[in-house]
Amino acid sequence: RARKSQRERPCDIETFTPSFFSLYETLIPAEEDKANQEHLLSLLAKSLNKEWPEAQLHLYGSWANTFGFSNSDIDICIAIDDSTASNHNMLLKVADIMELNNFQNVQAITNARVPIVRMTDPVTGISCDICINNLLAVANTKLLKDYAQIDDRLHQLVLIVKHWAKSRAINEAYRGTLSSYTYVIMCIHFLQQRKPAILPCLQEMEATYTLTIDGVECNYFDQVQELSNFGAKNKENIAQLLWAFFHYWAYKHDYKNDVISVRTGSIISKQEKHWTTRVGNDRHLICIEDPFETSRDLGRVVDKHTVKILREEFERAADILQYDPKPSVTLFEPY
Ligand code: ATP
Ligand code: MG
Known part of the structure; x- marks a missing residue:
């Protein structure tokens, strides 16, 4: 050495x-991949805002920090100030909403360091993770x-x-x-x-x-x-x-x-x-x-x-x- x-x-x-x-x-991902990802984000915002009108969606991880590949997963954080519901129950609710919206392989992973809902976008086949209030x-x-x-x-x-x-x-x-x-x-x-x-x-x-x-x-x-x-x-x-x-x-x-x-x-x-x-x-x-x-x-x-x-x-x-x-x-x- x-x-x-x-x-x-x-x-x-x-x-x-x-x-x-x-x-x-x-x-470097193509413009088309970026457009797909933005379209997906607006769809998600629409269906989640029906349930939580004041919730904000933040893109984080590699699609937001510019270091993504075209097949990188999409990391989304829901920011919501709702002390009445536990994160656990909210995640289960998010999973239900995603299933109703035809996402595939929807899974609530609640025992991880950062609990998430993981699913696959049926159009692009891209995996998508949603977490709650992970503002760091x-x-x-x-x-x-x-x-x-x-x-x-x-x-x-x-x-x-x-x-x-x-x-x-x-x-x-x-x-x-x-x-x-x-x-x-x-x-x-x-x-x-x-x-x-x-x-x-x-x-x-x-x-x-x-x-x-x-x-x-x-x-x-x-x-x-x-x-x-x-x-x-x-x-x-x-x-x-x-x-x-x-x-x-x-x-x-x-x-x-x-x-x-x-x-x-x-x-x-x-x-x-x-x-x-x-x-x-x-x-x-x-x-x-x-x-x-x-x-x-x-x-x-x-x-x-x-x-x-x-x-x-x-x-x-x-x-x-x-x-x-x-x-x-x-x-x-x-x-
Ligand atoms: P990939 O293209 O491989 O998906 P990524 O940039 O999305 O890359 P990940 O490691 O999947 O990277 O992490 C997603 C985001 O989660 C990171 O951008 C960061 O904001 C956060 N994160 C991941 N690991 C940690 C950690 N150990 N501590 C703090 N934040 C983390
Ligand atoms: Mg990622």
Whole structure:
């Protein structure tokens, strides 16, 4: 491991940028997919507002944060201020309404960390999750979307990293690997750390967006149109960034001591967060601080077995970018 970490970036890595860029373009959803998704959202709003006229529907997750694929599921949050009904009963009611509206495979999953109704849109076959009052997810979706406006290289890096993680079957938080949300946080942090930096740290700047949800402060600078030149001094292109991203997670990250933090735009120590010993099921083997819920380690789902799988995948990816003649193909070979 030590010897490999001395590796220099191959001098011809840039020559792979056009092939990664073409791949990136194929990953962006078509306008037609966006139109379908908007149509679905307005249908849902109509049928839910019949039952709850004051309810608001928020799109969150990858269709709202701009990091979606055409087949990404649609994440919807119903915001409703109704103290008379329990969330549990409301979810069951939502499930009934969806069945009446001909959605398929309607399931109320009430025992999850975030209880949802899951169903399939019969027209597009796309899966759709509805939750109630999960406003923190709506806020962190906006943070991700705002970062995406600052520099196009974040969008390129995220779509390719997500495509890689899905191809290699390491994008399944319920099986001990990492969620899409976590991969986006890793990409933002990585671009904050480039020299010169490609992304700023919005939470360290003067807050123009302030919101407190369940006691959690979600404050940051959101006038991002003013930052569109932020990364201009850094000329790195997508192939160089991919090499550096995988090289970092394969050989440079200090898994024993470090926590990556988008909130501070830097690395902080496990010690400082008291994430050194296992508490309950939280093992802290790869530490990624949630930008708003700072006591939450997004890596807590990872165990001894899956951390090994993740690290082997980072090493495989770094090695492919180092030596493979066709990295934009080999990287995504299905697991
Ligand atoms: P995909 O295209 O794979 O569906 P996604 O961006 O929708 O990607 P998910 O991981 O499915 O990502 O999560 C959906 C949303 O739920 C995220 O955008 C985020 O707002 C919220 N979320 C997911 N996991 C967490 C978490 N561990 N902590 C806080 N919010 C989370
Ligand atoms: Mg999603």
